[in-house]
Amino acid sequence: MSQRKIVVEPDPILRKKSEFLEKVDDELRRLLDDMLETMYSAPGIGLAAVQVGVLKRAIVIDVSKDKEKKNPFFLINPEIISTSKNTSIHEEGCLSLPGYFAEIERPSECQVKYIDYHGKKKEIKANGLLSTCIQHEIDHLNGVLFIDYLSKLKRDMIVKKLVKQKKELDKVVL
Numbered sequence: 001m002s003q004r005k006i007v008v009e010p011d012p013i014l015r016k017k018s019e020f021l022e023k024v025d026d027e028l029r030r031l032l033d034d035m036l037e038t039m040y041s042a043p044g045i046g047l048a049a050v051q052v053g054v055l056k057r058a059i060v061i062d063v064s065k066d067k068e069k070k071n072p073f074f075l076i077n078p079e080i081i082s083t084s085k086n087t088s089i090h091e092e093g094c095l096s097l098p099g100y101f102a103e104i105e106r107p108s109e110c111q112v113k114y115i116d117y118h119g120k121k122k123e124i125k126a127n128g129l130l131s132t133c134i135q136h137e138i139d140h141l142n143g144v145l146f147i148d149y150l151s152k153l154k155r156d157m158i159v160k161k162l163v164k165q166k167k168e169l170d171k172v173v174l
C-alpha cells in the first residue's frame with residue numbers, strides 16, 4: 001500500500017463524471033488499498049477515487065468511531081436505488097476542501113447497490129452517518145461537491161479562499 005496525493009478544489013478533475021468499472025482485479029484492489037491508506041492518514045471517513053485523480057466509480061469509507069477497530073467499506077459502481085423522504089442534517093467536511101465545513105441536508109436513509117472488494121454484488125440500507133457519507137462520496141463520482149448545496153455566494157467565497165491557499169502552498173514548495 002502507498003499513499004496518494006489528494007486533489008484539492010479548485011481542480012477541473014473534481015467536476016468530471018467517473019466511469020463505471022468493468023471488473024474487479026488486482027489493479028483495482030491496489031487502488032482501493034491505496035485510497036484506504038490515504039484516507040486513514042488524512043484522516044478522513046470517506047474517499048472517492050477521483051480525489052486521488054482516478055476517474056473510476058470506486059469509494060472507500062470507514063465511519064467506525066473506534067480507531068483501534070478499523071471497519072473499511074469498499075463500494076465499486078455504487079448506485080442509489082432509493083432514498084427516504086425524511087431528511088437529516090450533518091456537518092460535512094471534505095478532504096478536497098480542507099478546513100471547510102457546512103451543515104448539509106440529505107435524505108436520512110438510502111438503499112445502495114454496489115460491488116464489493118471481492119467482486120460480489122451487494123446491497124445495503126444505510127442510515128445515520130454512513131448514509132450521509134455514502135451520498136457525499138457518490139456525489140464525487142458525479143462531479144458534485146458538498147459546497148454545491150450552499151448558496152453561490154458562500155460557495156464562491158470558499159473557492160476563492162482555497163485558490164489563495166493553493167497559491168501560498170505553491171510558493172512554499174518552490
Ligand code: ZN
Nearest residue numbers: 093094095096
Ligand atoms: Zn468529499
